[in-house]
Amino acid sequence: MSEAGRARVNLLLQISLPFLAGTFLSYMYRSVNAVLGPRLAEEFGLGAAELGLLTAAYFITFGLLQIPLGVLLDRLGPRRVDACLMLFAAGGALIYAGAEGFGGLFLGRALIGIGSSAALMSTFQAFVIWYPPQRTAVMIAIAYAAGSFGAMSVSIPLELALRVWDWRSIFTLFAAVTLAVAVLLWFAVPEAPVKARRKPFMLQLAELGRVLGDPAFRRLAIAIGSSQCAAAATFSLWMGTWLRDVAGFTPIGIAQTLATAGMGMVLGYLFFGRIADARARAGQPVLPVFALGVASGSLCLLVLLLGLTRSLPAASVAVWTLFCFSSTGATLAHAIASRRYPQELAGRVNTFLNTCTFVGAFFGQWAVGVIIALWPATQVAGVAGYSTQGYVWGLGLLWAVQAGGLAWLWSGRRLLDRPAPQILK
Template sequence: MSNQTVSKQSLLRLFLPFGLGYFVSYLFRTVNAVIAPDLVADLGINAADLGLLTSAYFFTFAAFQLPLGVLLDRFGPRRVESGLLLIAATGALIFSQAETLSGVILGRALIGLGVSACLMAAFKAFASWLPSERLPLANGIQMMSGGLGALTATTPVQAALQITDWRGVFICLAAISLLVAIVVFFVVPNQPQDKKPENFTEQLQGLQRVLTNRHFWQIAPWAFTAQAAYLSVQGLWTGPWLRDVAGLGRDETAQILWWIAIAMIAGYLTLGRLAEQLAKKGIRPVVIASLGMSLFIVVQLLLVLLPQYNRVLWLGFGFLGTSCILPYAVLSQFFPPQLTGRCNTSLNLLVFVGAFSAQWLIGGIIGLWPTNASGGYSLAGYQAAFLFLIACQVVAAIWYWLAGKWISAKDQSM
């Protein structure tokens, strides 16, 4: 079946299982923002330890991206994602039973490895089945399921903590991961094959083709620094900020995180739809991506300068941060379908190395300032950490514009 004639049944078999997978992935990614006080109290850890623990997810996630791209292009998204989700279930079970920092880090690392395909497998499947002009909206719909996961990691998790503890929550997550692995394996259609599979040497040559493409390196630095800021902050540090800077209690913090997740869902749907509609008028998705990521820098700067307005600004953070996903669809248009897995995972490698580094580094920077009388972290520490992330994004944005002029000049001279 070509990507031009996909039935509604096939679309459901693509969107629903992959949506469930990314729902679970994002739930794992952001749940520590709510259970952070329990982890600190039960394990006796500091800000840097909390950042390291939570970022272990990003480390293994990132480390597996290049092998993942080869596996997706070779074996297809159905088999790869369902197998990896079994590892996520194992990691969640280990996390729930661990009594030491090293134990929960191991569990968290296995979770990151296990969900490392949940987004890239979907992007690979969409690129194989759908026409390229539909990819921004399709990817946006997939990201909405992640927003629902982030939504579930807020007030619903806080409500669950009234019934059980964080260990019980992770036992439930282990069971859900196992169920989703089964659904993906038995429901997702096999990847359409237009020609015989590449051998290992050809796969490495394809990866080299991605990593030496000038369009990739034009947008990749900005995409990964923006996403690193978005993922590292939203996945952990938003909750402590609302507690320490805004002075909110746990229930109020969970409610604000809920609304941030709502803003994120709205952002993925709105920007994906906008990119698709404007593309019909000749406006490329990269224009929407660059504008959105520029506004994302602005809202982060306002959070630093005007913390008293943080409730409204956090909603802007949740909405505008979704523009960071558009570069995946942009880059997919520069490569043939058989290379989209390696293209997306190459960018994802950079994204999650950045997210791992940023989440851990934020904790380290915050820890340079003394805690207050109630044990909360200093506003100055948060501001310093956020300013560092903003500076990285500004430098990457400048590189994007300069590299674009260089590429245009080179293309004109050829």
């Protein structure tokens, strides 16, 4: 094998696979309640608002940790940060497995959010450090695709596993696998040559403050937050209950649709990543690709909330899948920002964008639950569910937020054509 070939193999084994394994688990935990949520609601007597808050606990702890996480990534490197935080995810999974009520479930899921919070951003930073800049967009797309496979792993596979084991045993297994990935990250990944480690903490925060002073970055952050508010809130919980209550799907039908939509996400990440990579190589802006994806997703969400596919199962699957495919275009915000600012700021810039994503997802997911809870619960063939009218208003809120964020970004698109302000001094 040539020297270049050995280098590629080393990158795969020592960098890509360990970090992608963590990203896989992060998305798995994020999406598990799409299948498990109705069972938890029945076992613990949870209403729509409580179920939404429980599932969103992952997002709020994940999101709030992003800004300090960005500083830690730039100071300590992705290996140490990701491996240590994965221990919190393993502990949270054990607490979740042994929970006896809402409090235990909430604590476990919140700890899982903390433990998963570094997975994607550590992967991004590792790719920025060890891969050439022109490969950034496609490598980020691969990271998102790995995460989507994690989400798919808790669709049909989880539904089938629940016929053999109870959910507590499954979460105990999740904890063991998470611990194994933490060990792999710690021992397999080399130290990162990050110069910013020696910078004082307050100076790093000041540099992030100067990034936030860039009006182009603020619009980009709001746009990804508003788009992923809708995408994450639906795929990780409310898509499954919508399929049950509005479209009349069975549990296995829901799992199959989630798997199909998850594959749509994988293809979306790879498609938009490839297109963005080609445009970046040609010196063309990536923003139009971002806008096309978000606009297409917004149109799909409008079709769903208006109930145009309610009596057409195949159409429901197709539109939800297209929604998931299209919404992945919003993640190009990371590629846009990574090319706009110095590599030394990669951790802080990307984690702030992730803060917007997950804080938006938290409020979006919880708000939909609160709105749905305004209508009386339903019973169809002995199965408890939620009012279809609640979904109309809940999804309507997500659509308005998503479309509004895109409109604001597009109205200021020329700001991204200007040079970024001086950040490092």
